[in-house]
Amino acid sequence: MQSLIVQNVTKTFETPKKQILTAVNDVSFTIEEGTIHGLLGPNGAGKSTLISMISGILKPTTGHIKILGIDVVTETETTKKLLGIVPQEIVVEMAFTVEEVLYYFSGMYGVPIAERRARILEVLHDLDLEDKMHERARNLSGGMKRRLMIAKAILHKPKFLILDEPTAGVDVSLRQKIWALVRRLNAEGTTILFTTHYLEEAENLCESITLIDHGQIIKDGKLKDIQKEFSKNMIHFELFNHAVSHMANVQMSGNEYEYPMTALGTDMAALTAHYGDNLKSIRSEAASLEDVFLKLTNRV
């Protein structure tokens, strides 16, 4: 089943000079239930606008968005209950303690009073914030505030979690903890939409991605398929002794050689047979997400 369906969604804004600005232009993609999906794109690509529309904050100018089959425009309150959202900006209640923030916020999502305290303790434990429970939220460090925002988003056990750059500006250790939490929530059945500027993070976490730029989708699909498509189709190898006769189409590239790949297994076997013990190393090169991103956004 599809957790999210975004169908021909466009969002336009009128600027103060009465010009029409198209932030998202005829975007369509789906997210399978129980997956981690990355929404990637350069700054100003339209990611946040798209997330705001999925969250029910912004109304699409045209098109439809459905969460678990429910329309976000006509049944906003129902879809909001299914969603947990960690916004990009770190904002906390000024006057309240961590416990109070979570107590009232979970209440606003309909968590009954009798269940709230146990749920708060569970989430704070997961996010290593138990000892900060009675501290004022505004006195927390940046990383702790980020964790508090994640805690707010998962208190009501959402079926669909949106994390808008949750690891921006956090240290390596916390980033690892957030990754572990994301994987655990996903293993428990939560579908996750993840935006990040760290492409290795998307590579590590996401099964599928949607890459957008200038408000339009430029690539969408399984991460592995995309990487395969953009791999350079070259086999790289190194030799101990360079003074040998080479197979046809072999070219030198720095200290190693390149051979254009047609079928990986056959080509590897042919190279191994030809160079025998003279072969120092051999590998095929897959495209990194960064390569794909730079190529598709024309930033190379």
Add this chain to the structure above:
Amino acid sequence: MMTGMWALYAREVKRFQKIILDTVFSPIVSVALYLGVFGVVAGGRTITDGAHSLPYITFVYVGLLGMMMVNSSFSNPSFALIISKNVGNIIDLQLVPIKAWKIGVAYALAALTRGFLTLLVAVLATVWFIPGLGIHSWPYLIAGIGLTGIEFGMLGVSFGFWAKNFETLTFMTTFVMQPMIFLAGVFYPISTLPGKWAVLSQFNPIHHNINIIRYAVTGYSDTNPFISLVVVIGVSALFFGIMQFVTRKNLRV
């Protein structure tokens, strides 16, 4: 989802309780100062509407309580929402699965709670200095306090969502709310105003809130209290409509 609305209401009550010196006790200082000044100036003057006669200080006192109720109810949601906009946590209201009108009602009920609490503390602190006080009509008192708190709570919600920043809100408070409060007959019977000004005052909605509360406590009224009650109910319905429109427009762009 009523749980959500009540959780938001409880959060707003907790918020003003956290700064209770500012939200509840500081308005009482203003009332005490007004009373001190008017007590000295008025001396032993009395006010009469033909049927009832009451000391001027009592007349002003009840008006001041009404004014405090209007101010407290209005400022609670309007300032809370402007602060939320400035801090950025207004996004919480945009994300939660609560209908826009229920968000407005939760804020308005919290405003009523603050207004009532402020009124209660003010009465307990000052009632001992005011002669001839009692309750003339409990139904009018309950309706007057309840409707005033809700009505100006809803107006505060509308202003809070509508105003872009503190300056806009302060401007509206200074140039709209305060003149309306001062011209509502808090400090003088509107029947003492020259002809057209007395009629014009009838169009000031705050006059009717003050009039109901004053009638409920003292039995004195500038305008037929039933007419005032009808006006207050009508204005409350209007403010509810405005609040619903403004809230929905601001939570869903």
